[in-house]
Amino acid sequence: MESIDLHIKRELLEYLVLIRRFEERVKVLYHQGAIMGAIHLYIGQEAVAVGVCRSLRDEDTVFSTHRGHGHAIAKSGEVERIMAELMGRDEGLSRGHGGSMHLFEPPKGLMGGNGIVGGGIPLSLGGAFTAQYQGSDRISVGFFSDGAVNQGTFAECLNLAALWKLPVLLVCENNQYAATTPVERSTAVRDVVGRARAFGVRAEKVDGNDVEAVFQAATAAVAALRQSQGPRLLECETYRVEPHCGIIPDERTPGERELWNPRDPVSLFVGRLVGEGAISASDLEALERRVRERLDRAVEFGARSPWPDPQVDPHRTWVLQ
Amino acid sequence: MxxxxxxxxxxxxxxxxxxxxxxxxxxxxxxxxxxxxxxxxxxxxxxxxxxxxxxxxxxxxxxxxxxxxxxxxxxxxxxxxxxxxxxxxxxxxxxxxxxxxxxxxxxxxxxxxxxxxxxxxxxxxxxxxxxxxxxxxxxxxxxxxxxxxxxxxxxxxxxxxxxxxxxxxxxxxxxxxxxxxxVPEGEWLVPLGSAEVKRAGADITVVATGYAVHKALSAAEQLAGRVDVEVLDPRTLDPLDLPAVLSSVRKTANLLVVQEAPVQCSFASEVVRLVVQEAFRDLEHPPLALGAADVPVPFSPALERAVIPQVEDIVAAVQRVLEKGA
Structure with a gap:
């Protein structure tokens, strides 16, 4: 595997830290009541979104999930308008119509999250279909989790993607939990890679907490997809640190979370970069300060943004001709 | 043509x-x-x-x-x-x-x-x-x-x-x-959201959809001479061309809605609701919604025919509206 350029490593780190601190900030704002609704935090899984999305071009499409803040930030580079959307404001990415699970930024290829587990997989094939139909080398990415592999859409889409050689990268974030049910209680055969291969989809398993490993695997898969070599699946083994969502209690075995601490994707990568001499303690301090200031601005932007005006909002959902 | x-x-x-x-x-x-x-x-x-x-x-x-x-x-x-x-x-x-x-x-x-x-x-x-x-x-x-x-x-x-x-x-x-x-040759469109009167009449408006339009037209033929039936096909059910429905009902002062689907919480019941709400004072008799029986559609032709409104059911429904209302 080719080594990753230093400037790319720094970019990966910047996004990892940005998403981690963003989610920490969201957690506080949620408990203060400034952010409402169903909030699914991405803490612990940041390396997947960053490794995959930073291997893409703007025009490549990403179809995300209910746990999609990380994908949205990594794909769009937005923070301010994502924060405003989470706060239900008019200047939010989706003008306050979608919220946490429905973040759209089409010019950057961000095609929304999804409130239905497995619901976005067929849509991601649609993005790939359009690229193939238009003869473009764009690719499409569908994120989902171990919970979604037991939905019918997963099996249907593996077959259809393989049958039509669609340029789609299916990314399974195996975070060990389907809502609150652990994977061993929901899935008879846990080998997602094996399932994909059974349908004729080339698949590979990668350490989802190692951002470099994810980035390298995604980069190789994307290159193959651009050459019309058929769909790919990446199973990224990771761990959901937070409860399923803000309103659902979590009764995990005591000590389980702590077992994953040494695999924390942010500290893992920081430690490696410091060890390589690629960043210094003061670089890290500057990065944290940059991120903190950006998030301060984002929270301020969200809080200042007006609420959507129900008088202006169309009463019907139809788009005018 | x-x-x-x-x-x-x-x-x-x-x-x-x-x-x-x-x-x-x-x-x-x-x-x-x-x-x-x-x-x-x-x-x-x-x-x-x-x-x-x-x-x-x-x-x-x-x-x-x-x-x-x-x-x-x-x-x-x-x-x-x-x-x-x-x-x-x-x-x-x-x-x-x-x-x-x-x-x-x-x-x-x-x-x-x-x-x-x-x-x-x-x-x-x-x-x-x-x-x-x-x-x-x-x-x-x-x-x-x-x-x-x-x-x-x-x-x-x-x-x-x-x-x-x-x-x-x-x-x-x-x-x-x-x-x-x-059907003419060449390029033309029917806009979405536009109803059409398929048969003009003076005594009652029958709003019908799909195949029920044809059944309503046959019923109108059978009733001709006794009752002058207007048959209106909404063509687009949503958005509904409500002005066309109301203008027909204001002319005839009576309404029957016919569909092949069950009536509960349906298009037909919705048209009745809208007309009652918007044109209650223009109505002579209470309006009626006619549709399929509230069962899964059965297989045998003898049963299937019985649960779906037929021409004779529409004739009877028109008479019922005009005689005593729903």
């Missing part, structure tokens, strides 16, 4: 719109083989190729969702449901995804998608091949619902549906597929 089948009209509309716009493609089960099981897509794969006419595996969720995703990213899909009943398998993709995405994005994504499907009763296919879904989709924000009863409307409405920027459910009646009617 030339006469063509209702199903030929649908086929012509797809030929013309696919020739007009490269972004339009057809996807569904068997659509590339022999023109589909009902031959609605005849000639399309030969003319436009396998790239634009995509036969699919029997995976409704996958291909409906794929079409929705293609619409989100710049194409204009036509999805064919072999039987509209099969839409139930893809309901998440049709409703949670296709119908909601444009709105949830704050209008940042458009979703120009036509879902065509044939429906109908009277062919002894039992409950899972005989459903009427128009009311489900009317009740779902995000869909326009189109239900042509003539070949002329079938062609003009489908062309408008394909050019619309929103998800459109386009319902084809399989009993009407082989009805032959006058």
């Amino acid at each position: 030339r006469k063509i089948w209702y199903k030929t009209a649908i086929n012509e509309a797809m030929h013309e719109e696919m020739a007009r716009d490269e972004r339009v493609f057809l996807i569904g089960e068997d659509v590339d083989l022999f023109g589909g099981v009902f031959k609605i897509s005849r000639g399309l794969v030969e003319r436009f190729g396998a790239r634009r006419v995509r036969g699919t595996p029997i995976s409704e969720s996958a291909f409906v969702g794929l079409a929705a995703g293609a619409a989100m990213t710049g194409l204009r899909p036509i999805v064919e449901m072999m039987y509209i009943d099969f839409a139930l398998v893809a309901m998440d993709q049709l409703i949670n995804q296709a119908a909601s995405t444009s709105y949830m994005s704050g209008g940042r994504v458009r979703l120009p998608l036509v879902v065509r499907g044939q429906y109908g009763t009277g062919t002894s296919e039992a409950a899972q091949h005989s459903r009427n879904f128009e009311s489900w989709f009317i009740n779902t924000p995000g869909y326009k619902v189109v239900m042509p009863s003539t070949a002329y409307d079938a062609k003009g409405l489908l062309k408008s549906a394909i050019r619309d920027e929103n998800p459109v459910l386009y319902l084809e009646n399989r009993v009407l597929y082989t009805h032959k009617e006058e």
Whole structure:
């Protein structure tokens, strides 16, 4: 595997830290009541979104999930308008119509999250279909989790993607939990890679907490997809640190979370970069300060943004001709 | 004027719109083989190729969702449901995804998608091949619902549906597929949301949909001389051309709504509600909604006929409204 350029490593780190601190900030704002609704935090899984999305071009499409803040930030580079959307404001990415699970930024290829587990997989094939139909080398990415592999859409889409050689990268974030049910209680055969291969989809398993490993695997898969070599699946083994969502209690075995601490994707990568001499303690301090200031601005932007005006909002959902 | 089948009209509309716009493609089960099981897509794969006419595996969720995703990213899909009943398998993709995405994005994504499907009763296919879904989709924000009863409307409405920027459910009646009617040559459209009076009359307005339009016209013939029946076909059920309905009711002062679907919480009951709300004082008698019995459609012709409104039921319903009201 080719080594990753230093400037790319720094970019990966910047996004990892940005998403981690963003989610920490969201957690506080949620408990203060400034952010409402169903909030699914991405803490612990940041390396997947960053490794995959930073291997893409703007025009490549990403179809995300209910746990999609990380994908949205990594794909769009937005923070301010994502924060405003989470706060239900008019200047939010989706003008306050979608919220946490429905973040759209089409010019950057961000095609929304999804409130239905497995619901976005067929849509991601649609993005790939359009690229193939238009003869473009764009690719499409569908994120989902171990919970979604037991939905019918997963099996249907593996077959259809393989049958039509669609340029789609299916990314399974195996975070060990389907809502609150652990994977061993929901899935008879846990080998997602094996399932994909059974349908004729080339698949590979990668350490989802190692951002470099994810980035390298995604980069190789994307290159193959651009050459019309058929769909790919990446199973990224990771761990959901937070409860399923803000309103659902979590009764995990005591000590389980702590077992994953040494695999924390942010500290893992920081430690490696410091060890390589690629960043210094003061670089890290500057990065944290940059991120903190950006998030301060984002929270301020969200809080200042007006609420959507129900008088202006169309009463019907139809788009005018 | 030339006469063509209702199903030929649908086929012509797809030929013309696919020739007009490269972004339009057809996807569904068997659509590339022999023109589909009902031959609605005849000639399309030969003319436009396998790239634009995509036969699919029997995976409704996958291909409906794929079409929705293609619409989100710049194409204009036509999805064919072999039987509209099969839409139930893809309901998440049709409703949670296709119908909601444009709105949830704050209008940042458009979703120009036509879902065509044939429906109908009277062919002894039992409950899972005989459903009427128009009311489900009317009740779902995000869909326009189109239900042509003539070949002329079938062609003009489908062309408008394909050019619309929103998800459109386009319902084809399989009993009407082989009805032959006058359809002009050349380019014309029937706008979505426009009703048409199929027969003018002075005594009662019968609002009817799909095959019930033809049954209502036969009932009107039988009643001619005694009762002067006006038959109004809304053609698009959502958005409803309410001004046309109200103007007819204000003229006749009486209303019967006829559909082949069950009545509870349906299009027919909704039209009655709207007329009562908007034109109560113009009504002479209480209005009536007539539809199928509240059972899954049975198989045997003897049973099937009994649960679906027939011409004689419409005649009786007209008399009931005019004599004593509902």
